[in-house]
Amino acid sequence: MSNIKLFADSTCDLPLSEIKKMDIDIIPLIVTFGDDAYKEGTEINTKDLFRLVKEKNMLPKTSAPSPADFYNAFKPYVDAGKTIIYLGLSSKVSTTLQNAKLAAENLNTDSIIIIDSLSLCVGTGALIRQAYNYISSGMPLDEIIYNIQKNIANYKLYFTVETLDYLHMGGRCSSTEALFGKMLNIKPIISMCVDGLDVWKKTRGKKKAINLMIEEIILDKDNILNDEIHVGCTVGNEEERSLLKKQITELTGITKFQDYIIGCVISSHCGEGTLGLGYLLNEELIKNG
Template structure:
């Protein structure tokens, strides 16, 4: 049976140690400042991104990998007889998935499978780890794809946005919404549904109140949780992330891993964003 090589993109926000341990290949998205295109996680870090935004007052644009980027990444593994499985950022948020499909058409039929996570950040990481463990247990590509289709609807992803500024500058909320949010100190909790980001709660007041609501939202479903793995992902919010990690471990008994949001996720959500991502049990 051919070896299955698992690919993800830089929005999966898996811990770097896991990427190396499980030999997951990452195709980076791009962060674009003017005429300068920088590979997410390779040419620029979130700290450097925030510094440039602070200095210029302008947010970067983000761009998907091109079909050529995917062809370049996949070719060495196909040439040596492997099968490739790529788990992508939501097709509702980016052209990354479509570009990977275009690239796959350049290879022999059946050698590459492209799976749309319909999610973002470490919620993609949850699917990747399901695929990794299945592949290591001897599952073939068709079996892994079936598993991913079964698990995908069970993935839960919610996060607290500390400021509406980044969503506003990125064109994801109107000027009126930004003004009202700033004036009333509204801190939205965002969830992912069918590949899109939608409001879950709007919390008025201090950030701590919003983080507490995020935790409560997760713990309300703890009996439904798959106890295998929970992610707490953050962008410059490590202190809060550690508190959430400890509490979730105590309350659920699950493995709770910390992850840091990459540049593309950070450029849309902003600093001090924090999220909880897990899978519910599947039959």
């Protein structure tokens, strides 16, 4: 049995069955409507989120777990002599990673390794799956860390939204942008990279947005690790996700997919109808020594 304990936070959006199978401890982010605070994944799900947004005509606030939350989660494993690897939500979009580092400092140990995924949702989930595979294979700790960092640098993630309403309500686009975006059916494609979130391209109509994301897969298809695509959608949008997978298979021959339902925190910023995909570029994993 490995002496390494793998941690993630709730924005990795891994299915519960996978979390249990890989024995990953999940630190939940917080979703707050007024005076009511909920832990993502255990006290609120995405269906609840969308219902409350409609009922209250407001977006929730989202917040990182506190340093105390991380401290209390890490401490039993530190006391048991375990080495902890926490692979967390991008530091470019949240203070979650910073709070994990504060907890590690307060525990005064070098057995906690905090790694910035520089990603979210399907991207972080995919990186965690790879980390689990390295740990399960018995790979030495320094090689695990090295290869995780290589994967982070070689991950591509794109998603598009159905409506700009959530981005507007969350202050991420102006009322003018939202209005003209709705009138002209503008769909931004947002990329997640090592520098953070960015609008990669804009197009008229969601079908064109999806086609542009697939075109990027076609360009990279001979260099995709394990010929595997990670696809995510907001709850209620599973049929569109299935159609996306079918298109990818028809145009690239790729048949291996990992499915995700986008969780509360990310959904609260992107809204219903969000659809995304990601994949790891295949770069030889170099072992030290």
